[in-house]
Structures are given as C-alpha cells and as structure tokens.
Amino acid sequence: MVDSVADVVVVGAGIVGLSHAVEAVHRGLSVHIVERDAEPVGASVRNFGHACITAQGPELLALAQVSRRGWMRAAARCGFWAPESGALMLARNGAEAAVLEEFREERGAEAVRLLSAEQTRARLGGADRSPDPDIVAGAVFPADFRVDPRSTVIAIARWLAEQPGVVFHWRTAALGCADGVVYTGRGPVRGRRILVCVGHDLDRLYPVTAEEHEVIRCRLQMALVAAPADYQHDGAVLTGTSMLRYGGMAGLPSAALVRAELDRDHPELMEIAANLMFARRPDGTVLVGDSHHYGLTATPFDDESVTERLLAGAAHILGVPGLQVLQRWQGVYASSARTDILRETHDATVSSVTVTTGLGMTLSFGLAAQTFDAL
Ligand SMILES: Cc1cc2nc3c(=O)[nH]c(=O)nc-3n(C[C@H](O)[C@H](O)[C@H](O)COP(=O)(O)OP(=O)(O)OC[C@H]3O[C@@H](n4cnc5c(N)ncnc54)[C@H](O)[C@@H]3O)c2cc1C
Structure with missing residues (x-):
C-alpha cells in the first residue's frame, strides 16, 4: 500500500467514481481509486451509453446539462467515442x-x-x-449524445492512470471507511476526503443509510x-x-x-x-x-x-x-422511490454519492462538479 495521504480517495471505479476522479484531477488534486475488481464490470459497462439530457424533468435538467459539458471535456481529454448524435x-x-x-x-x-x-x-x-x-x-x-459504455470507462481509467498524482488500487475491496482511512484487505488507503461511489452495493458498506433511503x-x-x-x-x-x-x-x-x-x-x-x-x-x-x-x-x-x-x-x-x-x-x-441522487455524509472525511435511478451515465460528470464545488 502507498503510505502517502491523497487529497481524495474514491472507492469504486464505475462512472460515478471515475468522473469524480477526473474532476479531482481537473482541480489539481491527487486522487487514489480503490476498486475491488480487476477492471470496471458494474452498471457502467452494462448500459446503453445514452446521455439522456433532453428528457429530464425540471429537477435534473440543469444537472444533466452541466454533466454534458463535463462529458465533452472528458471525451476530448481521454479520446473516447462520444458522437453528438442526438x-x-x-x-x-x-x-x-x-x-x-x-x-x-x-x-x-x-x-x-x-x-x-x-x-x-x-x-x-x-x-x-x-x-x-x-x-x-x-x-x-x-442535446442527447452517446458513448460506448464498455470502452468509455476503460478509456477514462487509462487516462487517469497516466495523470500525475493518480494511483489505482485494483482488486482491492474497501471493507470500511472512517476518519480519512479506507480499510482494505491490502491495508489502509489514506485521504483527506473519501468519496464512496459503489453504486448498488451501497448497502454492503452502509446498510443503515441504504435502508433509511429505501x-x-x-x-x-x-x-x-x-x-x-x-x-x-x-x-x-x-x-x-x-x-x-x-x-x-x-x-x-x-x-x-x-x-x-x-x-x-x-x-x-x-x-x-x-x-x-x-x-x-x-x-x-x-x-x-x-x-x-x-x-x-x-x-x-x-x-x-x-x-x-x-x-x-x-x-x-x-x-x-x-x-x-x-x-x-x-x-x-x-x-x-424516495430520491434520484443519494448523497450522505458518514463522518467529517467520508461521504457517499449514489445515483438511485437509471441515469448514472447521464448525470455523473454533473454530480462530480457539484461534489467538488461543495467541498
Ligand atoms: C442495463 C442498464 C442500462 C442503463 N442505461 C443507462 C443509460 O443509457 N444512460 C444512463 O444515464 N444510465 C444508464 N444506466 C444507469 C447507469 O449505468 C448507472 O446509474 C451507473 O453506471 C452507476 O454508476 P456507478 O459508478 O454508481 O456504479 P457501478 O458502475 O456499478 O460501479 C460501482 C463500482 O464500485 C465497485 N465497488 C463496489 N463495492 C466496492 C467495495 N467495497 N470496494 C471497492 N470497490 C467496490 C464495483 O466493483 C464497481 O466497479 C443503465 C443501467 C443499466 C444496468
């Protein structure tokens, strides 16, 4: 394990976690990414890759539009397919x-x-x-556009891995997070802020939060x-x-x-x-x-x-x-049924971001901008 303390540790290398890592790099922060698998295999590679901007209702439309800008910037940097096909x-x-x-x-x-x-x-x-x-x-x-879910997430992870200050911990499951430490089967990973982006497995780490928000x-x-x-x-x-x-x-x-x-x-x-x-x-x-x-x-x-x-x-x-x-x-x-986006603070250093509807591809880069604006 790396002994240094990252500015940010992201748990989960799906699109929500990776978009947060990209945003961290954009803001000049060091970031460690802890992912239990050897590569992303969650919802983020199994979907349509449809950035569904236009059809959002008033609650999510502005966020989707911000996200669209983040996606376009990421596509230019990471070089993935993102046709503005509507x-x-x-x-x-x-x-x-x-x-x-x-x-x-x-x-x-x-x-x-x-x-x-x-x-x-x-x-x-x-x-x-x-x-x-x-x-x-x-x-x-x-305003809608497409990405290829399978190659996009990989392309973002590859680009991130080449950036100074970014460290990936693949095949490393987070067992718990507290006080600036992600406890893993390979030892602790330390960060000033920890962002837990584990998608539908939120209940594995935070069952009470998941239950409270149904x-x-x-x-x-x-x-x-x-x-x-x-x-x-x-x-x-x-x-x-x-x-x-x-x-x-x-x-x-x-x-x-x-x-x-x-x-x-x-x-x-x-x-x-x-x-x-x-x-x-x-x-x-x-x-x-x-x-x-x-x-x-x-x-x-x-x-x-x-x-x-x-x-x-x-x-x-x-x-x-x-x-x-x-x-x-x-x-x-x-x-x-209660919310489309679940943000929860677990202690002064640890928070989680979970998209609780089928729009994580669309919204991820907008959510990442929101998260860092609020830090
Ligand atoms: C079939 C399908 C079609 C969809 N179509 C669209 C679409 O067209 N447009 C759209 O906007 N959205 C779509 N969605 C929704 C979108 O795919 C999801 O909202 C989004 O991918 C969620 O991203 P995520 O990063 O939160 O989760 P995931 O991609 O599931 O990533 C979570 C990651 O966390 C890791 N992880 C979990 N627990 C731990 C742990 N303890 N330690 C370390 N790592 C851990 C997992 O291994 C995984 O890699 C679709 C979803 C599906 C399933």
Whole structure:
C-alpha cells in the first residue's frame, strides 16, 4: 500500500467514481481509486451509453446539462467515442405524437425537433428493410449524445492512470471507511476526503443509510445483437415506454393516454416495466433493452421470455424478421422511490454519492462538479 495521504480517495471505479476522479484531477488534486475488481464490470459497462439530457424533468435538467459539458471535456481529454448524435424518439400512435408536440411546446423547437413519419423512418430504414409501419411521427433531441459504455470507462481509467498524482488500487475491496482511512484487505488507503461511489452495493458498506433511503436493486435484462448492415444511426432510439420513464415527458398531461394505450396494446412490455430502446455501438452491433425488476437482491436467473419481448420489439421497429443475439447479460443499479441522487455524509472525511435511478451515465460528470464545488 502507498503510505502517502491523497487529497481524495474514491472507492469504486464505475462512472460515478471515475468522473469524480477526473474532476479531482481537473482541480489539481491527487486522487487514489480503490476498486475491488480487476477492471470496471458494474452498471457502467452494462448500459446503453445514452446521455439522456433532453428528457429530464425540471429537477435534473440543469444537472444533466452541466454533466454534458463535463462529458465533452472528458471525451476530448481521454479520446473516447462520444458522437453528438442526438436521440431519436419514436411516436407510434396519436397519443405518443401528442406527447412529442406538447414536449416541443414546452422545450422549444430547437430542443425537440419534430419529424414526420417519413423522416423518422428514413433514420431507421435501409435499402431492404421497411421500419415499423406504425410510426406516425418522431423527434430528435439534439442535446442527447452517446458513448460506448464498455470502452468509455476503460478509456477514462487509462487516462487517469497516466495523470500525475493518480494511483489505482485494483482488486482491492474497501471493507470500511472512517476518519480519512479506507480499510482494505491490502491495508489502509489514506485521504483527506473519501468519496464512496459503489453504486448498488451501497448497502454492503452502509446498510443503515441504504435502508433509511429505501435503496434497493433494479435488475435489467439486455442483449447485444448484430445490426442490419445498413443501420447507421448512432443515437439512442427511444419508444413510447421511454415517455413514461423520464420526468420531462412523464409529467406531461398527454402522457396519461400513452400509458393507457401501452397497457391496452402492449401488456407484454408493461408487465416487465420495459423501456424498449436500442443503441448502436461503434463496431455496428446494437444494444437492446431493457426490463426493470426491483428487489433487495438481484436474482442471477434471467427470464428468456423477457429478453424475447425486447428483441421482438426492436426487430419490429427495424423492420427485420429477427435479430441475431451475440450476447445477453443483466445490469443492476441502485434504485430508491424516495430520491434520484443519494448523497450522505458518514463522518467529517467520508461521504457517499449514489445515483438511485437509471441515469448514472447521464448525470455523473454533473454530480462530480457539484461534489467538488461543495467541498
Ligand atoms: C442495463 C442498464 C442500462 C442503463 N442505461 C443507462 C443509460 O443509457 N444512460 C444512463 O444515464 N444510465 C444508464 N444506466 C444507469 C447507469 O449505468 C448507472 O446509474 C451507473 O453506471 C452507476 O454508476 P456507478 O459508478 O454508481 O456504479 P457501478 O458502475 O456499478 O460501479 C460501482 C463500482 O464500485 C465497485 N465497488 C463496489 N463495492 C466496492 C467495495 N467495497 N470496494 C471497492 N470497490 C467496490 C464495483 O466493483 C464497481 O466497479 C443503465 C443501467 C443499466 C444496468
């Protein structure tokens, strides 16, 4: 173990921990990062890499916009793929089209660029494919962007490792933190400030905090598929189920009808609390998801019928009979019905930062700026 006292010790090398480490470096601070695994394998590499800026409600929109700036600065420094592709939101019935129009009224035509059915389908289609005939309209959210979750977190960690004053402690589990010390199986790691960013495993270190804030686990099923060769859209593609999930649209009066229509027409998706969406990776493969199941513990057993419903939905939108699955996995994130962001002070030197909704990629760099502004 290194004997020196770092300005900051970050526990957890997911996107929340790493964005805090990047912010620490930006502010000229030394930082040690303690990660129990040999590389990041948590929620931060298992997601869509969709920076969902536009669809945030009033509570999170400003934070998401600050985060966007932090992401762009990090992309320039660390050299990872971050196309400013916008997101494509599909409307497949009148109720969903009404939500897009109402959202455009509220946010303005620059933030929510409405598309005709033909324009929407053109973004999805190819020479031999005809995308979902039910598409009646669409919208582009230009402020949204993408990263490739798997390579991004690795690229940030690599960049950090080259910076003066940064030390990684991989394969080193934090067993507890107090008074400027992170106790690990390899000995103590000391810092003036300790930031615990362990995602859904907050309850392993701070069970009482997790219980007080009703933090549980949300388990999501995902698949990686071979895309139709002519599918080139880098932005995330979102559907009516997404309108019910993100605060900016879910709170609109017209969203109630979307829910009623989905309940009637797509009970198979509503039963699994689906956010049916997909996103292309830079190698051309496509991430398809996702379902939401909540509990204190995430069962390791995936239900194939859940993944099949998501794959069928994505294939229908893309206008192909089926999608060749290359990989399946589950992701888990922290979830709380009481708050989207849980900040807790454990003693004068130790605090934790946990995103308790499925927005950690979007918000991480904004949270990191907030954390250091408040120190
Ligand atoms: C399937 C899926 C899709 C998603 N899609 C999106 C999306 O498109 N956009 C978006 O904004 N968000 C999305 N999210 C949410 C986002 O991925 C998470 O909110 C975010 O990755 C959480 O980051 P984190 O760093 O807190 O957690 P994690 O990435 O889980 O990292 C926590 C790290 O802490 C380490 N750790 C835990 N305990 C210890 C310990 N005791 N000692 C040392 N290390 C420890 C773990 O090994 C892990 O590396 C999605 C999530 C999932 C699962």
